[in-house]
Amino acid sequence: MTAYTPGQAAEETGFSLDTLRYYERIGLLEPIERNAVGQRRFSDDDIGWLGMIRCLRDTGMPIAEMLRFAELTREGAHTIRDRIALLEAHDRAVENQIAALRQKQGAIQRKIRYYRDVLAIPDALYACEGERASAS
Template sequence: MADYYTPGEVARRFGLSLDTLRYYEREGLLTQVERAPSGHRRYRAGDVELLDLVRCLRETDMPIARLREFAELVREGDHTVPQRLQVLEEHDARLTERIAELRRRQEAIRHKIDYYRGVLAERGPEEKEEVR
């Protein structure tokens, strides 16, 4: 693994725009990004690992404020592991509830799909073209 990554490399790796990457920095989700002697931003391997987890949590709807809190705990060191565990367990519980809710919604959608397929099956070819 390389010692440092450019913003472009990190953005490509995670499918982010550079603006999103900068937003994560401004929101305190990443540590203070180092600068190369040339003044260009560069990310350490630890920054990239944290960003991977931040993206996972964000894509599963963890609010930015909670993400910031989690990132601050990471930066504070290993003595915050119990608090980090609590944050992740609470998020996991909310995610489990959300998945169950989405599954119920999906069943309702599938029921409606089956209903419409039944309606179309009862119609002639001319009538099928009219239903959209």
Template sequence: MESTLTVQQVAARTGLSPHTIRYYERIGLIPSVERAANGHRRYSASDIGWIEFLKCLRSTGMPLAEMQRYVALQQMGDLTIADRLALLETHRDRLQAQIQQLYSFLEKIEEKIRCYRSQYLEGEKK
């Protein structure tokens, strides 16, 4: 029998709160979680891997509605692979644009740091 974890254990392992994990299940992002005889959720290694993927999507800014669309497509089977691929590629493209913008901002900050260092060093020489 495969070892399973409680929602608290999954929360500790993934860094998501138990509330978030339960919410993701409630809105259909985590389908088919097993329940123990007492009704408590029991998460498999596969569930945890899926939750980590959801965390990646959410942490990189994917809206919950898009995540739900992805899950719905996945549940439809292999006929939706092209749609899932397109969804992930669109998300990747948005991420790459954000990263480029962050690099641009970082360069502006670095420029200001160089300017202040230069002024600071000039002041120390006097």
């Protein structure tokens, strides 16, 4: 079982040192092991947990909900159903997020096409025309 210095943990997980400390402070990480002089030593488990945290963060889960998940995890195996429920809800949220992005992206692409068309026709035709409309 490897032990990671804070610097290595930051490197490994992509979180900053400050963020790692912050996450421990708010209880998103349980207290990290310390060496003889009080410096943190992250375990493989910590790094794995941080990987999960990164997934949830990067998919837009608010910290409050990750805290809830962390609590459930700390409470032990009898909360597994709750954790599944939480993750499934989040999975659906991510799905909706993606669908919404795709839809808005379509509108943006239409706008790009509109601009291209404007460039393709002679100046006179688009001079004063209400080009700000469209989209949504």
